[in-house]
Amino acid sequence: MPEPFVIVGGDAxxxxxxxxxxxxxxxxxxxxxxxxxxxxxxxxxxxxxVKGDVDSLTDLLSLSPADIEERGIDLRRRHEVVGVDxxxxxxxxxxxxxxxxxxxxxxxxxTGARAVSDPIGGADLRSTFTIHSMDAAASLRAFLEAPGDxxxxxxxxxxxxxxxxxxxxxxxxxTAAIVGGGYVGVEMAEAFSAHDLDVHxxxxxxxxxxxxxxxxxDAAEATLxxxxxxxxxxxxxxxxxxxxxxxxxxxxxxxxxxxxxxxGVGVRPNAEIVDDTRIERxxxxxxxxxxxxxxxxxxxxxxxxxxxxxxxxxxxxxWVPLGLTANRAGRAIGWTVSGTPTPVGDIAGTAAVKAFDxxxxxxxxxxxxxxxxxxxxxxxxxxxxxxxxGYYPGxxxxxVTLTADRESEQLLxxxxxGADRAAVRIDTLATALDRGVTVPELERLDLxxxxxxxxxxxxxLVAAKVLNGALAEA
Amino acid sequence: MPEPFVIVGGDAxxxxxxxxxxxxxxxxxxxxxxxxxxxxxxxxxxxxxVKGDVDSLTDLLSLSPADIEERGIDLRRRHEVVGVDxxxxxxxxxxxxxxxxxxxxxxxxxTGARAVSDPIGGADLRSTFTIHSMDAAASLRAFLEAPGDxxxxxxxxxxxxxxxxxxxxxxxxxTAAIVGGGYVGVEMAEAFSAHDLDVHxxxxxxxxxxxxxxxxxDAAEATLxxxxxxxxxxxxxxxxxxxxxxxxxxxxxxxxxxxxxxxGVGVRPNAEIVDDTRIERxxxxxxxxxxxxxxxxxxxxxxxxxxxxxxxxxxxxxWVPLGLTANRAGRAIGWTVSGTPTPVGDIAGTAAVKAFDxxxxxxxxxxxxxxxxxxxxxxxxxxxxxxxxGYYPGxxxxxVTLTADRESEQLLxxxxxGADRAAVRIDTLATALDRGVTVPELERLDLxxxxxxxxxxxxxLVAAKVLNGALAEA
Numbered sequence: 008m009p010e011p012f013v014i015v016g017g018d019a020x021x022x023x024x025x026x027x028x029x030x031x032x033x034x035x036x037x038x039x040x041x042x043x044x045x046x047x048x049x050x051x052x053x054x055x056x057v058k059g060d061v062d063s064l065t066d067l068l069s070l071s072p073a074d075i076e077e078r079g080i081d082l083r084r085r086h087e088v089v090g091v092d093x094x095x096x097x098x099x100x101x102x103x104x105x106x107x108x109x110x111x112x113x114x115x116x117x118t119g120a121r122a123v124s125d126p127i128g129g130a131d132l133r134s135t136f137t138i139h140s141m142d143a144a145a146s147l148r149a150f151l152e153a154p155g156d157x158x159x160x161x162x163x164x165x166x167x168x169x170x171x172x173x174x175x176x177x178x179x180x181x182t183a184a185i186v187g188g189g190y191v192g193v194e195m196a197e198a199f200s201a202h203d204l205d206v207h208x209x210x211x212x213x214x215x216x217x218x219x220x221x222x223x224x225d226a227a228e229a230t231l232x233x234x235x236x237x238x239x240x241x242x243x244x245x246x247x248x249x250x251x252x253x254x255x256x257x258x259x260x261x262x263x264x265x266x267x268x269x270x271g272v273g274v275r276p277n278a279e280i281v282d283d284t285r286i287e288r289x290x291x292x293x294x295x296x297x298x299x300x301x302x303x304x305x306x307x308x309x310x311x312x313x314x315x316x317x318x319x320x321x322x323x324x325x326w327v328p329l330g331l332t333a334n335r336a337g338r339a340i341g342w343t344v345s346g347t348p349t350p351v352g353d354i355a356g357t358a359a360v361k362a363f364d365x366x367x368x369x370x371x372x373x374x375x376x377x378x379x380x381x382x383x384x385x386x387x388x389x390x391x392x393x394x395x396x397g398y399y400p401g402x403x404x405x406x407v408t409l410t411a412d413r414e415s416e417q418l419l420x421x422x423x424x425g426a427d428r429a430a431v432r433i434d435t436l437a438t439a440l441d442r443g444v445t446v447p448e449l450e451r452l453d454l455x456x457x458x459x460x461x462x463x464x465x466x467x468l469v470a471a472k473v474l475n476g477a478l479a480e481a
Numbered sequence: 482m483p484e485p486f487v488i489v490g491g492d493a494x495x496x497x498x499x500x501x502x503x504x505x506x507x508x509x510x511x512x513x514x515x516x517x518x519x520x521x522x523x524x525x526x527x528x529x530x531v532k533g534d535v536d537s538l539t540d541l542l543s544l545s546p547a548d549i550e551e552r553g554i555d556l557r558r559r560h561e562v563v564g565v566d567x568x569x570x571x572x573x574x575x576x577x578x579x580x581x582x583x584x585x586x587x588x589x590x591x592t593g594a595r596a597v598s599d600p601i602g603g604a605d606l607r608s609t610f611t612i613h614s615m616d617a618a619a620s621l622r623a624f625l626e627a628p629g630d631x632x633x634x635x636x637x638x639x640x641x642x643x644x645x646x647x648x649x650x651x652x653x654x655x656t657a658a659i660v661g662g663g664y665v666g667v668e669m670a671e672a673f674s675a676h677d678l679d680v681h682x683x684x685x686x687x688x689x690x691x692x693x694x695x696x697x698x699d700a701a702e703a704t705l706x707x708x709x710x711x712x713x714x715x716x717x718x719x720x721x722x723x724x725x726x727x728x729x730x731x732x733x734x735x736x737x738x739x740x741x742x743x744x745g746v747g748v749r750p751n752a753e754i755v756d757d758t759r760i761e762r763x764x765x766x767x768x769x770x771x772x773x774x775x776x777x778x779x780x781x782x783x784x785x786x787x788x789x790x791x792x793x794x795x796x797x798x799x800w801v802p803l804g805l806t807a808n809r810a811g812r813a814i815g816w817t818v819s820g821t822p823t824p825v826g827d828i829a830g831t832a833a834v835k836a837f838d839x840x841x842x843x844x845x846x847x848x849x850x851x852x853x854x855x856x857x858x859x860x861x862x863x864x865x866x867x868x869x870x871g872y873y874p875g876x877x878x879x880x881v882t883l884t885a886d887r888e889s890e891q892l893l894x895x896x897x898x899g900a901d902r903a904a905v906r907i908d909t910l911a912t913a914l915d916r917g918v919t920v921p922e923l924e925r926l927d928l929x930x931x932x933x934x935x936x937x938x939x940x941x942l943v944a945a946k947v948l949n950g951a952l953a954e955a
Contacts, residue, residue, distance in 0.1 A: 049870060049872065049932070051870070051930070051931065051932050052872050052873065052932050055872070055873060055932060055933075056872075060873065060874055061872045061873065066871075066872035067872055319927065329930065330930050330937050331927065331928065331930045331937050331938070331942075332927070334937050334938065339925075351925075352925030352926075352927065353925075353927065354927050355927040356927075357927045357928055357929045358929060358930075358931070359929040359930070359934050359935070360931055361931060361933045361934070366933075366934065368929050370929070396523060396525070396526060397540075398523065398526050398529070398530075398535045398540035398541055399526065399529060399534065399535065400534055428902050428905045430929060430931065430933075430934040430935075431902045431905045431906060431929070431934055431935065432905060432908070433929045434906070434908070434909040434928045434929055434939070434941075435908040435909060435911075435912050437909075437926060437927055437928055437929065438909050438912040438913050438916075438918075438926055438928075439916075441922075441926055441927065442912075442913075442916035442918065444912075444916065448915075451809065451813075451824065451825075451826030451827075452826075452908075452911060452912055452915055453793065453805065453806070453826065453827065453828050453829040453830075453831045453844070453911055453915065454805065454831055454908045454911055454912075455832060455833040455842050455844070455904060455905070455907045455908055455911065456803065456804050456805045456832075457525065457832070457833035457834055457835060457904065458523070458526050458529060459529075459840075459904075460833050460835070460840065460904040460905055461833070461904075461905065463493070463804050463805050463808050464805070464808065465908070467908075468805075
């Protein structure tokens with residue numbers, strides 16, 4: 008009997024791998040060590056829980072601990088893996104009953120990422136949150152609700168009740184600071200606005216959502232302003248100020264009094280666990296992996312927010328921590344460990360985010376600067392076209408940016424923003440990118456036309472026509 | 482100076498070609514002969530005009546005759562091309578001022594298609610319509626409105642006023658028959674229901690929307706029934722009965738009294754114009770073309786609903802008259818005639834249709850029977866999956882069918898139906914098809930995930946996972 012498949016981390020990548028292996032090879036033992044209480048939770052849903060669109064924190068769980076046990080997975084919560092010995096093929100685990108050495112047949116490091124807060128002074132003040140843990144989300148929502156509105160009996164057993172109840176008893180905040188204008192910042196602007204707070208968003212770059220490119224950034228900016236969010240762009244936050252609780256945001260431009268702050272200035276891979284081993288980290292700091300998710304050490308895999316993947320356009324390692332990537336890689340590794348080698352697939356950084364009613368999406372290499380950095384000679388065009396036939400009601404202007412390489416005419420990436428089915432349209436580009444499509448080929452795709460859903464020339468095709476024209480002239 | 486580029490037919494394909502040539506080679510003469518009054522109108526919008534979603538008939542025009550003249554195109558309405566002499570490179574044209582011979586440098590046959598009504602006896606009764614001409618749409622809407630509601634002064638100059646005003650004066654119908662359950666039938670069910678008619682839809686096959694496959698047909702059926710439409714499936718209409726006006730629909734099962742009837746039992750290519758020439762028609766009856774839209778005779782092109790195109794999956798000629806195909810082929814031919822040879826592109830039969838709140842879409846080869854007919858060994862799976870993360874409000878069950886070839890694992894086609902962004906998702910499959918993607922490759926695509934728009938595994942990916950499993954077992 009081989010040693011068990013040992014998995015470090017009980018979220019998307021880890022549990023996808025565990026579930027797939029138990030399904031394909033039910034006789035194999037699978038042990039999942041999770042250092043915290045929560046398992047299998049949807050990070051991406053937290054802003055919507057805070058907003059109130061999602062009723063219960065437990066709605067964000069894909070699988071309960073009981074579901075996981077039922078799949079035959081040996082789940083050990085409150086167990087932290089503190090060391091890996093790749094020569095002996097063991098991990099050292101600190102748990103409630105002390106430290107043990109656990110042998111493994113194959114090991115999967117799926118330790119995720121953590122929110123960065125250290126660049127911002129005062130991030131440890133109370134009433135300051137990162138939206139990267141279920142407890143933080145629970146406490147923030149309790150804080151936003153009127154005292155007495157939070158029903159402790161309805162809370163999941165895993166929740167940090169003491170922290171939450173302390174916030175539930177306090178007077179709800181009236182003015183919110185959001186530091187960072189990425190996904191979390193944009194989504195939290197919507198969440199705070201839903202609670203009628205006065206919202207200030209501070210963003211160091213000059214635009215929101217930088218990976219989405221200029222057109223999406225500009226559209227998101229316009230949408231947030233329309234919804235009453237005060238934007239402080241091109242503004243570095245020096246520190247959060249307060250006695251015990253956050254009371255103000257200090258920037259070079261001045262001081263803004265606030266009652267609550269959310270930091271969304273990025274995440275960092277939890278990859279330190281491999282530092283005293285032969286398992287290598289890539290330039291991004293995340294763990295380097297091959298096309299099967301295997302690290303530089305045999306039988307040791309890494310997946311999810313702690314791991315690098317191969318970029319579909321550049322063919323180079325890249326680190327883009329996103330939910331599908333984690334699930335897909337975990338599932339593939341489960342297959343591979345079961346005896347069916349299965350590639351984890353490439354990534355294109357395909358992502359979508361809702362900014363109030365603006366659907367924002369991106370894939371591949373959007374900005375000409377990034378394309379040049381990757382060794383391409385980019386040509387980029389941005390068009391605005393209707394989402395439906397002009398005569399059909401309910402359409403919305405849809406702005407598409409496409410970037411291609413001048414010489415090869417290969418599509419490198421694109422972005423889409425609009426209020427009517429804009430986000431889902433990015434999947435057309437993601438699919439095209441994955442297959443190395445050129446712009447002339449993109450222009451000739453036989454996409455669907457029906458007046459309620461798309462004009463004859465879908466906005467993606469309109470953009471392809473314009474970019475094709477630019478390439479012909481270039 | 483070369484002879485002009487002569488185009489027969491003033492709708493999507495013809496005017497796309499004319500516009501592109503005038504743009505790329507402004508010195509070339511372009512003559513467009515259109516036998517009727519109307520030019521550049523959106524067939525696909527007519528049901529929505531009848532329904533009332535579109536205010537004015539002229540909203541359905543992409544270009545007015547004045548716009549067309551402004552582009553430098555010599556548009557001659559009420560001119561019918563009645564003969565082609567490919568040896569002399571002339572066409573014979575009947576116009577208001579008699580018959581003339583018009584020499585051409587290049588000729589584009591873009592004569593479209595016509596609604597079929599001959600299999601149904603009584604189709605010439607009054608109050609019986611096909612939704613294939615602007616005048617029919619105008620008359621039907623006038624009929625549905627209360628007497629006095631139709632404002633003749635607001636009508637476009639091209640309209641057949643006499644016919645329209647005769648209908649405008651009549652008592653609006655209360656019971657409608659729709660013969661045929663394809664696009665037109667399904668869209669007209671929605672249009673008649675919006676006018677509070679009692680709607681009977683007669684369909685000879687056992688399902689609605691046959692090219693969309695069983696799952697979409699079943700979903701459309703359920704939706705139409707929910708909206709009070711009486712469906713007579715697997716029911717052949719023998720004839721329409723009435724004195725002067727239609728009064729009843731007669732089938733083998735019985736007689737249904739009605740006040741108005743719409744026939745939507747298919748279209749036929751207007752290809753007879755080439756019958757006494759060396760220009761060949763394909764098996765479908767439409768005009769055979771090559772990858773540049775050129776017919777079997779040099780300098781003679783055909784595009785749009787009268788022409789065959791190459792199918793992306795089979796590589797064989799096929800006839801699927803759809804709007805984007807016509808526009809794209811016309812545009813490409815304009816380029817080619819200007820001196821830049823440009824392929825017209827393949828078709829995959831990608832199509833979408835709205836059935837009340839059900840978004841229906843299809844691409845490629847959906848049904849196993851059709852796949853077998855094309856020489857494949859099909860494996861097909863249908864799954865139903867949520868359109869958004871389970872915890873996020875507003876999602877809808879989305880049913881995806883995927884069909885692949887067992888041996889090569891190549892994707893052959895698919896369909897999607899659901900109420901939340903289902904139709905636009907077909908473009909992911911259309912793009913994948915065009916690039917010859919296998920099901921394992923499809924499963925690994927890096928598509929967008931964000932709770933408001935898609936779950937971690939988009940319904941398309943869920944279907945790919947299930948089909949992949951079936952292929953592995955097969």
